[in-house]
Amino acid sequence: MQKNEAASSRERGIRIRVNGQWRDFALGDDLSASTTLAYLLRERLGFTGLKVSCDEGACGACTVLEDGAAVLSCMVLAVEADGHDIQTIEGLPADDPVVEAFAEQSEPGFGTALQCGYCTPGFVMTARALLNANPSPTLAEVKEALGGNICRCGCYAGIARAVLNASAKIAARKAGAAAPGGRA
């Protein structure tokens, strides 16, 4: 009886699309019903860009995209992500406007968007989700959307600025693409 249950649970599994690739996981020894998405991504798949810093949904360092929206991967069970599309920072192209804007951030008065860099992947993914939903947010909207992310190094001014610059990049690329002969 016990044996049968074990066998059938091993047959049960989940499928998650991670950074464009479908992955199958069998429920069993290394994936239990209580495994978090963060654990699965970091420990099973090696996507260590996301960080687990508080493990209770209070810092934002583990943020990834689920179907384009931000989720705290420490608060999502792996089984809940079954059938969904997950994107981690490793899945963003180097010319993603948010990545570019964070990398370039440097303006008199604002400072860089990262110092130790530990919060950065979480901020980038939260910002990416915000801009997916609202490509031209106001500063107040940026603050609201990123209010759940902690940067202990305190580069908040640079981060907010980078998100606004990313929004401008998106608009410029759109305009470039729309113009005849324009380049994205």
Place this chain on the structure above:
Amino acid sequence: MKPTKESELNLSGATRYLDDLPATEGMLYGVPLTSPCARGLLRGIDASAALALDASVSVLTASDIPGENQLGEAVSDESLLVDGEWSYLGQCLALALAATPSLARKAAALVRIVYDELEAVTDARAAAESGSFILPSRTMRSGDPASAFSRCAIVVEGRVESGGQEHVYLEAQGAIAESLEGGRVRVVSGTQAPSGVQRAIARTLGLGMHDVEVEARRLGGAFGGKEDQAAQWAALAALGAARTGKTVKVYLNRREDMNWTGKRHPYSSDYKLGLDAEGRILAYEADYYQNSGACCDLSPAILSRTLFHAASAYRIPNLRVTGRMCRTNLPPFTAFRGFGAPQGVFVIECALDAAAREGGWDPVELRLKNLLAEGDSFHFGQPVADCRARRTVDRTLELSRWTELRAEIDSFNSAHRLVKRGAAILPICFGVSFTKLVMNQGGALVHVYGDGSVSVSTGAVEMGQQVARKIQVIAARSLGIPEGLVRVESTRTASVANTYSTAASTGSDINGMAALAACEEIRGRLLGLAARMLGADKGELRIESGFVTKGCEITELAWKELVDKAHLDRIDLSAHGFYATPGLFYDMKAERGSPFAYHVYGCSAVTATLDALRGTYRFDEAFIVHDVGESIDYDVDLGQVEGAFAQGLGWAALEDLRYDERGRLLSDTLSTYKLPDLRFMPSAVKIEFLEGAPNPKAVMRSKAIGEPPLLYGIAGYFAILDALRAVDRTHPTKAPSSAPYAYDLPMTPEKALDFIQGVRR
């Protein structure tokens, strides 16, 4: 700015911090079993249930330690694993090892201990009453305060409380130790002090320091929390590796980290300040009761910085300040950005606040009148040199349009009953150098490789303060080559030995100078060769942008070619550099000397808006004028000011560290310990660097930047206080004359509400 390599790696998720390093075959995870109450006597450990859990489980106790069971450096009061009595909740009693982190946690939970609970003390003053101190008290004096008080027109006295602060480096504490042949160990440690960790491991394992190699990779924040307190996790991992022959990883989760590690020291202080009728300070006395926690850790050094900064940026002719390190049963409090200075500065600022109210003086006028100037001396005898106090304050008043701002706030307050605004300014003066003389030294190792690329190793640990970036700039400028050719390595004890912690804001001052010395040595050799190749005089040659220049003309001789030729000519392309900060001395007995290489000045103005019904507030604006000397990298320095200010503001107004009376931490998660976020920060923060202010005392005429700006946050406390005082007597729930005199930091909304309602006075 051109994005740096490091930031690009970060943004692709590729930077590997300690916990991101892939697990190696057969790796074991170590989880400590810690003490269940604040003080107790360990009678026995029964690991049988834990051992039965899984074949991979083992449990190590004090008797497994081959060397000395001791981590304390200044005072031997900190065992690695408790053997007998423990003195705080969360002290390590045993280490459970297993094949996965969750197995190891389960195993640790299954270890049974037999113990007696003993009486504990958590309050600093209570500890002082019972004579429980880490070391004898320390006093600094100047002039004759006792007789000066008798000449004062106004004397104010009172008590000041300031709370602790949790570091919340986003990357928790941890280490990975690998056992090598012959009993040697190699350790990756999340530390600010690799040599300190190396020493701790050698001591506890009974090895020579040459048998222990420690590497610190880029840290996800540290802020002082990984200066002394990284050692025990690394020593535990090393112990596990030594006993099992396997690689062992110890990595705390957030709750463990918050419960088990030290924080900024809470202080309770008494002050007495006397002024003449014009508002000139004549005398000041303060007694600081530092809650040091259960072990010595860095408490003496932190206390000394409190005493050195007792007068902050003010001239005080007659002074007596005494600090006591009160031993309590809380986890040992430790270094945190500012290192005791914020606590001392807060007390004198409270005293001035009380004096301004008592004497009816304008708080800004009062501060200006007493500001340090050239020709003054600090109370420990060091002359005030190259003083920039007045310049930074004047510029802050200008930048913030202080006079208009004050008038606007006052008229706003008379027009609004339930919303009040407030503002405050705060000058700073922060001494740079480790107050412990021996720590003011550092080394560097520079290699120029055959292809012209350069590797620089120093004792500095990169933890977000971008010291690696600064050292890269320093090396590139010194060698006259593009920055891209210079790589700054992770910090390794086998490359640079006998280093001290990257702390006290001195990371780039000391290590940058050491790197510069090594680069200059190599440049000298290369220019000698170039002189021979070009038939020129060495003195007229330089290297700029990768080419040898002669006078103002650029020669054909490129860096790479020069390096290539040097190698063929068998010229050494490596050099070691060393730096010891000159001119420092201090007589501990007399409490006199020149402990600081120089001081950093600056000033902040902060405004706040208070909801007088709810006690909630927001910060509106901050203006900061900071003395950075000549900035090596503007973006980096700006970020340091912003970040330190955010932490200072958090300490002053938000971060509420609470223990219950039995020594249990109540705020032990990020959902119960609030941190500054984007919405908490003032809507506008204007930061300006003082112009035309080179510093001849440090590398490339710069000034250290890490800690001083944290003090600016204290202005946030007084801005809220100012708003609270505007809450008028007609307020519906406000008790009459409940204007706060009690100084108790942080000024959380709960406290603000208590003040409004007269619960607190």
